[in-house]
Amino acid sequence: xxxxxxxxxxxxxxxxxxxxxxxxxxxxxxxxxxxxAALDGLVERFGLAGERLGDVxxxxxxxxSRDFNxxxxxxxxSRLAPETPAYDIQQACGTGLEAAILVANKIALGQIxxxxxxxxxxxxxxxxxxxxxxxxxxxxANREKSVQGRLRQLLRVRPQQLAPAIPRNEEPRTGLSMGxxxxxxxxxxxxxxxxxxxxxxxxxxNLAAAYERGFQDDLVTPYLGxxxxxxxxxDSSIEKLAKLKPVFGGADGTMTAGNSTPLSDGAAVALLxxxxxxxxxxxxxxxxxVDAETAAVDYVNGREGLLMAPxxxxxxLLERNGLTLQDFDLYEIHEAFASQVLSTLAAWExxxxxxxxLGRSEPLGAIDRSKLNVNGSSLAAGHPFAATGxxxxxxxxxxxxxxxxxxxxxxxxxxxxxxxxxxxxx
Amino acid sequence: MDRYTQxxxxxxxxxxxKQVGLPKPVPLKRHTPGAPVVDGRVLLGGAPGxxxxxxxxxxxxxxxxxxxxxxxxxxRAAAAEAGxxxxxxxxxxxxxxxxxxxxFDATGITESAQLDELHAFFHPTIRKVARCGRAIVLxxxxxxxxxxxxxxxxxxxxxxxxxxxxEIGRGATVQLVYVEPGAEDQLAGTVRFFLSPRSxxxxxxxxxxxxxxxxxxxxxxxxxxxxxxVALVTGASRGIxxxxxxTLARDGAHVVGLDVPALEEDLKAVxxxxxxxxxxxxxxxADAPRAIASYLRREHRGxxxxxxxxxxTRDRTLGRxxxxxxxxxxxxxxxxxxxxxxxxxxxxxxxxxxxxxxIVCVSSISGIxxxxxxxxxxxxxxxxxxxxxxxxxxxxxxxxTINAVAPGFxxxxxxxxxxxxxxxxxxxxxSLWQGGLPVDVAEAxxxxxxxxxxxxxxxxxxxCGQSLLGA
Ligand SMILES: NC(=O)c1ccc[n+]([C@@H]2O[C@H](COP(=O)([O-])OP(=O)(O)OC[C@H]3O[C@@H](n4cnc5c(N)ncnc54)[C@H](O)[C@@H]3O)[C@@H](O)[C@H]2O)c1
Numbered sequence: 024x025x026x027x028x029x030x031x032x033x034x035x036x037x038x039x040x041x042x043x044x045x046x047x048x049x050x051x052x053x054x055x056x057x058x059x060a061a062l063d064g065l066v067e068r069f070g071l072a073g074e075r076l077g078d079v080x081x082x083x084x085x086x087x088s089r090d091f092n093x094x095x096x097x098x099x100x101s102r103l104a105p106e107t108p109a110y111d112i113q114q115a116c117g118t119g120l121e122a123a124i125l126v127a128n129k130i131a132l133g134q135i136x137x138x139x140x141x142x143x144x145x146x147x148x149x150x151x152x153x154x155x156x157x158x159x160x161x162x163x164a165n166r167e168k169s170v171q172g173r174l175r176q177l178l179r180v181r182p183q184q185l186a187p188a189i190p191r192n193e194e195p196r197t198g199l200s201m202g203x204x205x206x207x208x209x210x211x212x213x214x215x216x217x218x219x220x221x222x223x224x225x226x227x228x229n230l231a232a233a234y235e236r237g238f239q240d241d242l243v244t245p246y247l248g249x250x251x252x253x254x255x256x257x258d259s260s261i262e263k264l265a266k267l268k269p270v271f272g273g274a275d276g277t278m279t280a281g282n283s284t285p286l287s288d289g290a291a292v293a294l295l296x297x298x299x300x301x302x303x304x305x306x307x308x309x310x311x312x313v314d315a316e317t318a319a320v321d322y323v324n325g326r327e328g329l330l331m332a333p334x335x336x337x338x339x340l341l342e343r344n345g346l347t348l349q350d351f352d353l354y355e356i357h358e359a360f361a362s363q364v365l366s367t368l369a370a371w372e373x374x375x376x377x378x379x380x381l382g383r384s385e386p387l388g389a390i391d392r393s394k395l396n397v398n399g400s401s402l403a404a405g406h407p408f409a410a411t412g413x414x415x416x417x418x419x420x421x422x423x424x425x426x427x428x429x430x431x432x433x434x435x436x437x438x439x440x441x442x443x444x445x446x447x448x449x
Numbered sequence: 450m451d452r453y454t455q456x457x458x459x460x461x462x463x464x465x466x467k468q469v470g471l472p473k474p475v476p477l478k479r480h481t482p483g484a485p486v487v488d489g490r491v492l493l494g495g496a497p498g499x500x501x502x503x504x505x506x507x508x509x510x511x512x513x514x515x516x517x518x519x520x521x522x523x524x525r526a527a528a529a530e531a532g533x534x535x536x537x538x539x540x541x542x543x544x545x546x547x548x549x550x551x552x553f554d555a556t557g558i559t560e561s562a563q564l565d566e567l568h569a570f571f572h573p574t575i576r577k578v579a580r581c582g583r584a585i586v587l588x589x590x591x592x593x594x595x596x597x598x599x600x601x602x603x604x605x606x607x608x609x610x611x612x613x614x615x616e617i618g619r620g621a622t623v624q625l626v627y628v629e630p631g632a633e634d635q636l637a638g639t640v641r642f643f644l645s646p647r648s649x650x651x652x653x654x655x656x657x658x659x660x661x662x663x664x665x666x667x668x669x670x671x672x673x674x675x676x677x678x679v680a681l682v683t684g685a686s687r688g689i690x691x692x693x694x695x696t697l698a699r700d701g702a703h704v705v706g707l708d709v710p711a712l713e714e715d716l717k718a719v720x721x722x723x724x725x726x727x728x729x730x731x732x733x734x735a736d737a738p739r740a741i742a743s744y745l746r747r748e749h750r751g752x753x754x755x756x757x758x759x760x761x762t763r764d765r766t767l768g769r770x771x772x773x774x775x776x777x778x779x780x781x782x783x784x785x786x787x788x789x790x791x792x793x794x795x796x797x798x799x800x801x802x803x804x805x806x807x808i809v810c811v812s813s814i815s816g817i818x819x820x821x822x823x824x825x826x827x828x829x830x831x832x833x834x835x836x837x838x839x840x841x842x843x844x845x846x847x848x849x850t851i852n853a854v855a856p857g858f859x860x861x862x863x864x865x866x867x868x869x870x871x872x873x874x875x876x877x878x879x880s881l882w883q884g885g886l887p888v889d890v891a892e893a894x895x896x897x898x899x900x901x902x903x904x905x906x907x908x909x910x911x912x913c914g915q916s917l918l919g920a
Pocket of ligand 1: 730856
């Protein structure tokens, strides 16, 4: 038997909860609470109560060990049919988009008809690990058979061992935070403070406008008193952004709290399906999930910047699809840091990067900046790591559909020197 | 390394030297066969509108250098074209490494106001130069400028590089290379020399590359540039001459060493050590030019490289100097060079000096600056510069070149005879705070001798660590 030829996977829409700033509106909400809420909002919007879907794929970057089966637990807590299978994945900030790739691929191969892809993260209810010494004492005590034996082990505990090991936002192999890594890349590519602040301001203005005109109405469901993303500052201005002190790259650094994403909490999911499945339910496909690519770079040996992998992934994706960088109507380049977006664009315009590192004969060239992140991105919305992919897939699919067709590019950088990119088309 | 350099580089010596403000000479890195041209990252910049970025990028690529360039489209395109995976550089980039070399194409500077390009490039980078690093500025010879304003701006470069030489410290050197329009493809030999540890003791020099040189073949063997060539080195039995002989042999040449009959045993030992031959005669003998010419024709069917190194000193202040002392020095250091050169180039195309030949003379900073007690010597060594100037056009016509090195204080038997106080002063009165080694002079001569530097003609280059004398 020959397997069926691949078919189209389409994006039908999405749902997310507003993103909150760390230790604020969602400080008591767990990953499971938030992902279940986002899932139930999707069920509500698309009438999926009691439906058995092919897969729900999601993940969280910061995850409690008790959440080993987070997504499946959320499905069981949602109004989807309990017969809906689910699994967790984790690819840092690329988690949400990688989940969408997996769901789209199974749909394309005819293995499932419909699925949900998404992610969730909390930096407020973050898992704390036990101090390593305390952990080994407790394990030793646990192995003792007698009460005295256990007591003897527990008496080894010293006060300083009670301090928890807090998860750190740093690359294990370099000991540098992501921001410090990006500060180097930004300096290398000559990304100015002004250009970063300008990009940040546009992000706030674009997201505010998207809320104003109702664009977010069928993408976001209010949660725990929040109706809009808590980080959004519609009145953000160049003057205000210019006042902030650099937080990365030392005293002369260009990266501030205003042009870097804040720690945030939230969840987002997107619904993907085959065209037949959508038709049967009278649902309108917003965009086709055309193709995707994941790349990784050697940032450890300083060969390449930590967050530069999308600069490699996109050209490979373009090549495979016979497209140029200019063949897009909308670009969604995740704003981990304004300078990450700008470094990536600078690299694509650079003859050395494009010929020597990408092996092309000429640069990819510049993009029309008016097509970039037109409904705002992570600088304004916030960036609960694994939730960002779901937010972008749903919002881009909707924007393409809204403009009556077109092609969109998604680019997301991730910790560990990775990048996940995809093409949507309507 | 001399005693002082050794001492101030011990932990105690370092502390003492720092506290009493003594100069601290850095042990200079020198070339070892097989080592890369440049060990570390090179920053290649230039003023907008320059004409050398492309060929410099190619030279750096061929040399296997790691390169960074400013993010300017012309420089990035030049790097890409040369196949260089050049890292982008911007002034705000907080580099945690040091640059092995800063290379700057200043040919785009056509008026004095644009000299700010020098400031823009070197101000953020000059303190990031590695130990024994290099700074090279390339310009247009003022005499080839199209307008007076350009000539002025280009002439100004010389003050800049000489001043950097005195600031840069840590064993680093700086040079100015004037490239005649049309000679853009002749940079390789000279830029490689100045980038590499071969030019360890050469600093604050001005070199002109003319367009007569001819392109260097792409399969040129940079490890053995003189393979198949015959080189005559006078005064080869010891000191600088012995170093020249072994350096040219290392570069592939068959060396004919020449020295006075009294030193024949030493000379034979040097020749045997490098697979060369020995020719014992006194260059001041009336018959010497003819004897040398016929030996070279008979044994080697000509000669490719001639190094006039033999020289003597007979120091006295002029009032105390007898005529013998005067005459001996002029005869050995100057007249014999003229006579031998004439004998080797006579006969047009049938001359003993082969087509594309190289003549290199050894002058001295005494001949540039003058030196008390050395009226005879200074006269002879200034005359050597005169030989270079006078013969260069004729040699250019036969695709050959003539150049001179002017050594400063070099550690040899000759300088070991100088009284201690004067010797110490001679060593320390330079930007590198130390004397040079015979091999430093030899490496400069090997650069002039290379088939890759045909455009370098009529130059006098000091090998003096930017000595304060006559600078
Ligand atoms: N050592 C320095 O600091 C220094 C500085 C400037 C210039 N120089 C020049 O470098 C050259 C080499 O100097 P060095 O320090 O090695 O001196 P050196 O005295 O050690 O060597 C000179 C060699 O030339 C030979 N020579 C002298 N007269 C000769 C003759 N009539 N015929 C054939 N050979 C003869 C000598 O026998 C000797 O082997 C000389 O021209 C000298 O003037 C040296």
